[in-house]
Amino acid sequence: MDWDKLRIFHAVADAGSLTHAGDTLHLSQSAVSRQIRALEESLSTTLFHRHARGLILTEQGELLFDATRAMAKRLDAAAARIKDSEEEVYGELRVTTATGFGTLWLAPRLSKLYDKYPDLTIDLKLEERVLDLPMREADVAIRMKEPSQADLIRKRLMNIRMRLFATQAYIDERGIPKSLDDLDTHRLISQNPESAQVSAGASLIHELSEHEVQSRLYVNNYFGVLQAVLNDLGIGVLPDYLVDSAPRLVRVLDDVESNEVPVFLAYPEELRHSKRIEVFRDFITTEINDYRRRHRDDANS
Numbered sequence: 001m002d003w004d005k006l007r008i009f010h011a012v013a014d015a016g017s018l019t020h021a022g023d024t025l026h027l028s029q030s031a032v033s034r035q036i037r038a039l040e041e042s043l044s045t046t047l048f049h050r051h052a053r054g055l056i057l058t059e060q061g062e063l064l065f066d067a068t069r070a071m072a073k074r075l076d077a078a079a080a081r082i083k084d085s086e087e088e089v090y091g092e093l094r095v096t097t098a099t100g101f102g103t104l105w106l107a108p109r110l111s112k113l114y115d116k117y118p119d120l121t122i123d124l125k126l127e128e129r130v131l132d133l134p135m136r137e138a139d140v141a142i143r144m145k146e147p148s149q150a151d152l153i154r155k156r157l158m159n160i161r162m163r164l165f166a167t168q169a170y171i172d173e174r175g176i177p178k179s180l181d182d183l184d185t186h187r188l189i190s191q192n193p194e195s196a197q198v199s200a201g202a203s204l205i206h207e208l209s210e211h212e213v214q215s216r217l218y219v220n221n222y223f224g225v226l227q228a229v230l231n232d233l234g235i236g237v238l239p240d241y242l243v244d245s246a247p248r249l250v251r252v253l254d255d256v257e258s259n260e261v262p263v264f265l266a267y268p269e270e271l272r273h274s275k276r277i278e279v280f281r282d283f284i285t286t287e288i289n290d291y292r293r294r295h296r297d298d299a300n301s
Helices: 003-015 018-025 029-043 059-083 099-116 168-174 180-185 199-209 222-230 275-300
Strands: 048-051 054-057 091-097 120-126 140-143 152-160 162-167 187-191 215-219 235-239 249-257 261-268
Touching: 003 018, 003 029, 003 054, 003 059, 018 029, 054 059, 091 099, 091 275, 099 120, 099 140, 099 222, 099 275, 140 275, 152 275, 162 168, 162 222, 168 249, 187 199, 187 222, 199 235, 215 222, 222 235, 261 275
Parallel strands: 091 120, 091 140, 187 215, 187 235
Antiparallel strands: 048 054, 140 261, 152 261, 162 235, 162 249
16 A cells, blocks of 8 residues: 555544645645545545545444554554654653643642753643553553553652642631531532542542532532632632642541552653653652652641
8 A cells, every 4th residue: 555645544534624634744735636546446445435515434444544543643653753852852742631730739849840951841631531552643641540451651759648638718617517416508610520530539529419518519620629619609629739839728537538549650651761751750750759758847836
């Protein structure tokens, strides 16, 4: 199969348009169209349904696009390894983590990494969905549970716990509960028990749900829970690392917390020797160690 024709097919399938693909490839629309027709003839099949608003892949086209998409990701991985120099760190590193952790813990610390490696580009993908690292949806992940995918290098960074927090303004207005039974006069803010989250956090929410609560607010990530708590809407179920970034938080019911939640760093085996992965791993490890040491010192003071 002609590699050049596959490259052009992939661009057309991705863009859904001969014109847009031509712009990307710096080819005329007629040249792109000729290559697609030649590929279809060589395969004895139709790859696109053509209509006035653009192109839609046929079933056979979808199968080929799946293959070229996987090829493109593997080629990106190879290019990343080739570009990684023994002396310099540059190019793009795609990092995925949960919205709350990425926004409130990781992003504020990235200036230290950029200070050391100004030519590095970070593409931070914040979402609750677990991206597929072996399929190169991202290069490295920080996750609140041990990754289950094969062919990943994983490193346990730290443990966190889910706890209850509110603002002093909310406590001054509504009072502070002395026991779980006192939650019946408060609003509880948490992730939805059915949403994607770590099992330890879900277990705590289910435990709290067994008690009568006056009102509830569900949000699909911890960043949203935090914003609601900071606006004095109620008592939130939040990870303990947020205390650093939100000093207005006051812990409620000190004896109520989840089991430990492990935080893992993971990346594909094929990127083991990537210089960008190496410097990011070292950066995260240093920041985690500083965070843990600071909290250990606070606990002992």
